[in-house]
Amino acid sequence: MRTTSKIDNLSQKITLLKHKQEYDLEILKTHFHYTYESLKPVNLIKKIVHDVVSSSEIKTDVLKGVINYFSNKVFPEKNNNFIIKTINFVISELTNKK
Numbered sequence: 001m002r003t004t005s006k007i008d009n010l011s012q013k014i015t016l017l018k019h020k021q022e023y024d025l026e027i028l029k030t031h032f033h034y035t036y037e038s039l040k041p042v043n044l045i046k047k048i049v050h051d052v053v054s055s056s057e058i059k060t061d062v063l064k065g066v067i068n069y070f071s072n073k074v075f076p077e078k079n080n081n082f083i084i085k086t087i088n089f090v091i092s093e094l095t096n097k098k
Contacts, residue, residue: 064095 037043052058071091 067091067095 038047068091071088
């Protein structure tokens with residue numbers, strides 16, 4: 001009778017391990033599918049664009065660049081006018097602060 005109990009116990013453990021193996025295989029397939037989808041070039045580009053758009057540091061840098069560009073167009077640096085030089089200095093100092 002003791003051997004029958006051990007055999008039943010062993011059989012139950014084998015069944016449990018098979019179920020666990022099936023469950024782990026499903027998880028592995030899910031992770032593989034997710035990884036496969038995220039490594040597609042289109043999805044990589046979408047993620048990069050999303051990161052760039054949502055990054056406040058990049059937005060700030062772009063805004064500073066645009067301000068500097070237009071201030072140099074409106075107030076050229078090679079101008080001898082004291083007021084224009086002062087405005088250029090103030091704009092460059094305000095946009096270069098960290």
